[in-house]
Amino acid sequence: MIRVLLAEDQGMMRGALALLLGMEPDIEVVAQVGRGDEIVDAALLARPDVALLDIELPGRSGLDAAADLRTEAPDCRVLILTTFGRPGYLRRAMEAGAAGFLVKDGPVEELAEAVRRALRGETVIDPALAAAALSAGPNPLTGRERDALAASVDGATIADIAASLHLSESTVRNYLSSAIGKTGTRNRMEAVRAARRQGWL
Amino acid sequence: MIRVLLAEDQGMMRGALALLLGMEPDIEVVAQVGRGDEIVDAALLARPDVALLDIELPGRSGLDAAADLRTEAPDCRVLILTTFGRPGYLRRAMEAGAAGFLVKDGPVEELAEAVRRALRGETVIDPALAAAALSAGPNPLTGRERDALAASVDGATIADIAASLHLSESTVRNYLSSAIGKTGTRNRMEAVRAARRQGWL
DNA sequence: ACCTGGCCGTGACAAATGTCCCGGGTGCGG
DNA sequence: CCGCACCCGGGACATTTGTCACGGCCAGGT
Numbered sequence: 001m002i003r004v005l006l007a008e009d010q011g012m013m014r015g016a017l018a019l020l021l022g023m024e025p026d027i028e029v030v031a032q033v034g035r036g037d038e039i040v041d042a043a044l045l046a047r048p049d050v051a052l053l054d055i056e057l058p059g060r061s062g063l064d065a066a067a068d069l070r071t072e073a074p075d076c077r078v079l080i081l082t083t084f085g086r087p088g089y090l091r092r093a094m095e096a097g098a099a100g101f102l103v104k105d106g107p108v109e110e111l112a113e114a115v116r117r118a119l120r121g122e123t124v125i126d127p128a129l130a131a132a133a134l135s136a137g138p139n140p141l142t143g144r145e146r147d148a149l150a151a152s153v154d155g156a157t158i159a160d161i162a163a164s165l166h167l168s169e170s171t172v173r174n175y176l177s178s179a180i181g182k183t184g185t186r187n188r189m190e191a192v193r194a195a196r197r198q199g200w201l
Numbered sequence: 202m203i204r205v206l207l208a209e210d211q212g213m214m215r216g217a218l219a220l221l222l223g224m225e226p227d228i229e230v231v232a233q234v235g236r237g238d239e240i241v242d243a244a245l246l247a248r249p250d251v252a253l254l255d256i257e258l259p260g261r262s263g264l265d266a267a268a269d270l271r272t273e274a275p276d277c278r279v280l281i282l283t284t285f286g287r288p289g290y291l292r293r294a295m296e297a298g299a300a301g302f303l304v305k306d307g308p309v310e311e312l313a314e315a316v317r318r319a320l321r322g323e324t325v326i327d328p329a330l331a332a333a334a335l336s337a338g339p340n341p342l343t344g345r346e347r348d349a350l351a352a353s354v355d356g357a358t359i360a361d362i363a364a365s366l367h368l369s370e371s372t373v374r375n376y377l378s379s380a381i382g383k384t385g386t387r388n389r390m391e392a393v394r395a396a397r398r399q400g401w402l
Numbered sequence: 403a404c405c406t407g408g409c410c411g412t413g414a415c416a417a418a419t420g421t422c423c424c425g426g427g428t429g430c431g432g
Numbered sequence: 433c434c435g436c437a438c439c440c441g442g443g444a445c446a447t448t449t450g451t452c453a454c455g456g457c458c459a460g461g462t
Contacts, residue, residue: 012305016214083211108216108217154391155391168412174452177450177452186358188449190356359419374419376440388419388420
C-alpha cells in the first residue's frame with residue numbers, strides 16, 4: 001500500500017481527492033491537512049510514502065514545506081498539486097526537491113498514476129509546462145524588489161510598504177521602479193500581476 | 202435517479218466531484234462542462250434535474266447562466282458551488298433564482314445531501330453566510346462605477362479605462378473617486394479588493 | 403586591489419492619480 | 433412640475449507615484 005499525505009485548503013477538494021485516492025486498491029490516504037504549517041508535523045507522525053501538496057495554503061507555502069520534508073523526512077517523495085502552472089512555481093518546486101508537479105486542470109486519472117510514478121522514482125511534469133519554465137529564465141528580481149512588490153498587493157501605499165519593511169519611502173520607490181522596469185510594465189499593479197503570473201511573487 | 206449537470210472549470214475538481222456524485226446510488230451525472238457559455242446548451246440537451254454551477258468560469262459567469270436556466274429550463278433546480286462565500290455572490294445567486302449556495306470549503310458529505318434537498322424544493326444556504334449577506338446590505342455602486350472599477354483591475358491606467366469604456370478621462374476619475382469613497386478605501390487597488398470581497402465586482 | 407552587484411538612502415522632477423468644485427442632460431416617481 | 437439619482441464632462445488643485453541621477457556601505461569574485 002502506498003501511504004499518501006494530502007495537503008489542500010479547500011475542504012471539498014481535499015475530501016474529494018482523498019476519497020478518489022482511497023478507491024485505488026494500492027493507495028491509502030494516511031493524513032489530511034488544510035494548512036501549510038501542519039504538513040511537517042503530520043508527515044513525521046504518519047510517515048507517508050508520498051506527500052501531495054498544494055502551494056497556496058494558509059499558514060505556510062507548500063513549497064517551503066516541501067523543502068523541509070527533504071531533510072526531515074528524506075524518504076518521502078513530494079508531489080506539488082496546484083491551480084496555476086506558473087513557470088516560477090515549477091522552478092521553485094524542483095529546487096525544493098519535488099518529485100513532480102501537477103496542475104489541477106487535467107483529468108483526475110493523472111493523479112493516482114502520478115503518485116505511483118513518483119514512488120517508482122520517476123519525475124512527473126507536464127512537458128509543455130517544463131518548456132515554459134525553461135524559456136522564461138530565472139527570477140530577475142532581487143530579494144528586496146520581491147519584498148516591495150509582495151507588500152504592495154492589496155493596495156498598500158508607498159508609506160505603508162516603507163513602514164512594513166522598515167525602509168525609507170524613497171528606497172521603496174526605487175525598488176518598485178526597478179521591479180517595474182524588469183517586468184516591462186507600466187505601474188505597480190501591472191508589475192505585481194506580471195510577477196505573479198511568472199510565479200516570482 | 203437524480204440527473205445532475207456539473208459546471209466547473211478545474212478539470213481535477215470537476216472529475217472528482219463527478220465521480221463522487223456518481224457513487225451515490227440515487228444520483229447520476231448526465232453532463233459536465235468546463236465553460237460558462239456551454240451551460241445552457243448542455244442543460245437543454247441533457248435535461249438535468251439539478252445544475253451544480255461554479256461562479257467564476259471562463260466564457261460566462263455561472264450566475265448569468267443560472268438566470269437563463271430559470272427561463273430556458275424552468276424545472277431545473279440550480280445550486281451554486283463556489284470558492285468564495287462573498288455576500289454579493291449569495292445575493293445575486295438568490296436573485297437569479299438559485300435553490301442553494303455552497304462553498305467549496307466544508308465537507309464533501311454536504312454535497313450529495315444538498316442536491317437531494319434542492320430537488321425536494323428546499324433552499325440550502327449556510328446560515329452564517331446568509332447573515333453576512335443580509336448585514337452587508339445591497340451593492341451601493343452604480344453601474345458605471347462598477348464598470349470603471351472592473352476595468353481597472355490588472356493595472357490599467359485612467360487612459361486605458363477611458364478608452365475601453367468610451368468615456369472621457371475626467372469622467373473615469375470621477376467614477377473611480379466616487380467608488381473609492383463608497384468603499385471607504387484610499388485608492389483604486391483597495392477599492393477593487395473591497396468590492397471583490399463583497400462580491401460587487 | 404579592484405570591480406560588480408545588491409542594499410539603502412537623498413533630492414529633484416514629470417506624470418499619474420484622487421478630490422473637489424462646477425456645469426448639463428436624462429428619466430423616474432411624488 | 434419638482435426633486436432626485438444617475439449619467440457625462442470640464443477645470444483646478446494637492447497628493448501620490450514613477451523616473452533619474454547621485455551618493456555610501458558591504459560582500460563577493462578576479
